[in-house]
Amino acid sequence: MPTSGVKTCAQTRRDSSKTEPTKAQAEECAICLDDIDGIRRSKLAFLKCGHTFHSTCMARWNKQCKERSYVRTCPYCREKL
Ligand SMILES: [Zn+2]
Ligand SMILES: [Zn+2]
Numbered sequence: 001m002p003t004s005g006v007k008t009c010a011q012t013r014r015d016s017s018k019t020e021p022t023k024a025q026a027e028e029c030a031i032c033l034d035d036i037d038g039i040r041r042s043k044l045a046f047l048k049c050g051h052t053f054h055s056t057c058m059a060r061w062n063k064q065c066k067e068r069s070y071v072r073t074c075p076y077c078r079e080k081l
Helices: 004-016 055-067
Strands: 044-046 052-054
Touching (some): 044 055, 052 055
Antiparallel strands (some): 044 052
16 A cells, blocks of 8 residues: 555654644644644645645645545545545
């Protein structure tokens, strides 16, 4: 699966930065690993599973899935969209 690398990166980074335990959700885009904190809501993609990504990253992800005929899933938790 093409998502394995992305997921590993995200997990590693989350484990190494043990900050703000009150925030249950990752405040970064699991696709590009940049912050989503402070980004305008109109520039973000909110998925059913509760994860958030940059809309540009999500568009690229959707395109990749379509090109490879994969079922679209959340890049973070792989929940079907
Ligand atoms: Zn992103
Ligand atoms: Zn998710």
